Amino acid sequence: MTWRISEADELEDAIMNLKITLARKAGVRNGMAVVDVGCGQGGFTAAMSRTVGQRGKVVAVDVSDEYMEEFMGRLKKWGLLRNVSVIRADAVNLGGFVPDEFADVVASYRFLEELKRSEDMARVIGEMARITKENGRVTIIEMSTEPRNEAEEAYIRLHRESGDHLFEPQEIAEAMKEARLVKVRIEKVETDIWFSPDLAKQNLSHAQVWYDKDVEKSLGKLIDKDGMKYPALYSASGTRGR
Numbered sequence: 066m067t068w069r070i071s072e073a074d075e076l077e078d079a080i081m082n083l084k085i086t087l088a089r090k091a092g093v094r095n096g097m098a099v100v101d102v103g104c105g106q107g108g109f110t111a112a113m114s115r116t117v118g119q120r121g122k123v124v125a126v127d128v129s130d131e132y133m134e135e136f137m138g139r140l141k142k143w144g145l146l147r148n149v150s151v152i153r154a155d156a157v158n159l160g161g162f163v164p165d166e167f168a169d170v171v172a173s174y175r176f177l178e179e180l181k182r183s184e185d186m187a188r189v190i191g192e193m194a195r196i197t198k199e200n201g202r203v204t205i206i207e208m209s210t211e212p213r214n215e216a217e218e219a220y221i222r223l224h225r226e227s228g229d230h231l232f233e234p235q236e237i238a239e240a241m242k243e244a245r246l247v248k249v250r251i252e253k254v255e256t257d258i259w260f261s262p263d264l265a266k267q268n269l270s271h272a273q274v275w276y277d278k279d280v281e282k283s284l285g286k287l288i289d290k291d292g293m294k295y296p297a298l299y300s301a302s303g304t305r306g307r
Contacts, residue, residue: 069257070258070260071261073264073269076260080271080295081111084111084112087174090204090300091170092169092170093116093117093172095120097121098121098124099117099123099124099168099171100167100168100172100193101123101172102171102172102173102193103127103174104126104127105179106135106136107132107140108174108271109174109206110125111140113172114149115143117148122148123150124150124163125150126152126162126163127152129153133151135270156176156192157185158188159192159196165196166196166197168196168197168198169197170203171194171196171197171203172203172206173189173204173205173206174206175298177230178207178232179229186232186236186237187240187244190241190244193244194241194246194305199305199306200304200305202302202303202304202305203244203302203303205302206254206301207231207232207299208224208298208299209221209297210233211296211297214291214294215290216293219265219292220295221296222284222287223280234251235251238250238301238303241303242303245306246304247303247305247306248304250302251300251301252302253298253299254297254299255297256296259292260272260292264292264293265292266288272295
């Protein structure tokens, strides 16, 4: 088998290009005010920043500053610091941090899987809807749980076995409707990011990949055979009506 990606920098570039595509699909355009909820290491923030350009504004929200050094380093690497501000706040309650109808687009990239309590999902979506302008869009991007090959299975199992909450698309769509978003739709986004076993055995925060003794015991043989592949993603989006 020929591995498509074998170097960490190449993998980061591939994921960045994917996120730029997803930001555009989310409705992000030049000059907009947008919010990245659950910004983490800053990869999707960087994609949104590049898309809105210098006339735009990006607000990145995260409950912790655990990844702030990496966040700032990533945006600095891409030359994208000038139009980004950071708010440390819990996404289940952004009152006092982000006003009503603030943003043209409010989005999250693989944030819901990180929630410590699955019941907080609806509250997060409610807050995302609140801070979106009338006729603005809320977009939530999460990982498909349906592997099509063993390399995708390894990636999905890595997250499932670590305790991540892998919500089904329909669950998110229903929560969006309950938040009074309209024109709710689900779109599947294919990926072509397939990386080698050696790369899959590194700890790569930008790819949300890690390797330790537990992973070796559970998935080591599968990774040695097929490496890992980013599974398909799904994008759930809705519009804020009156």
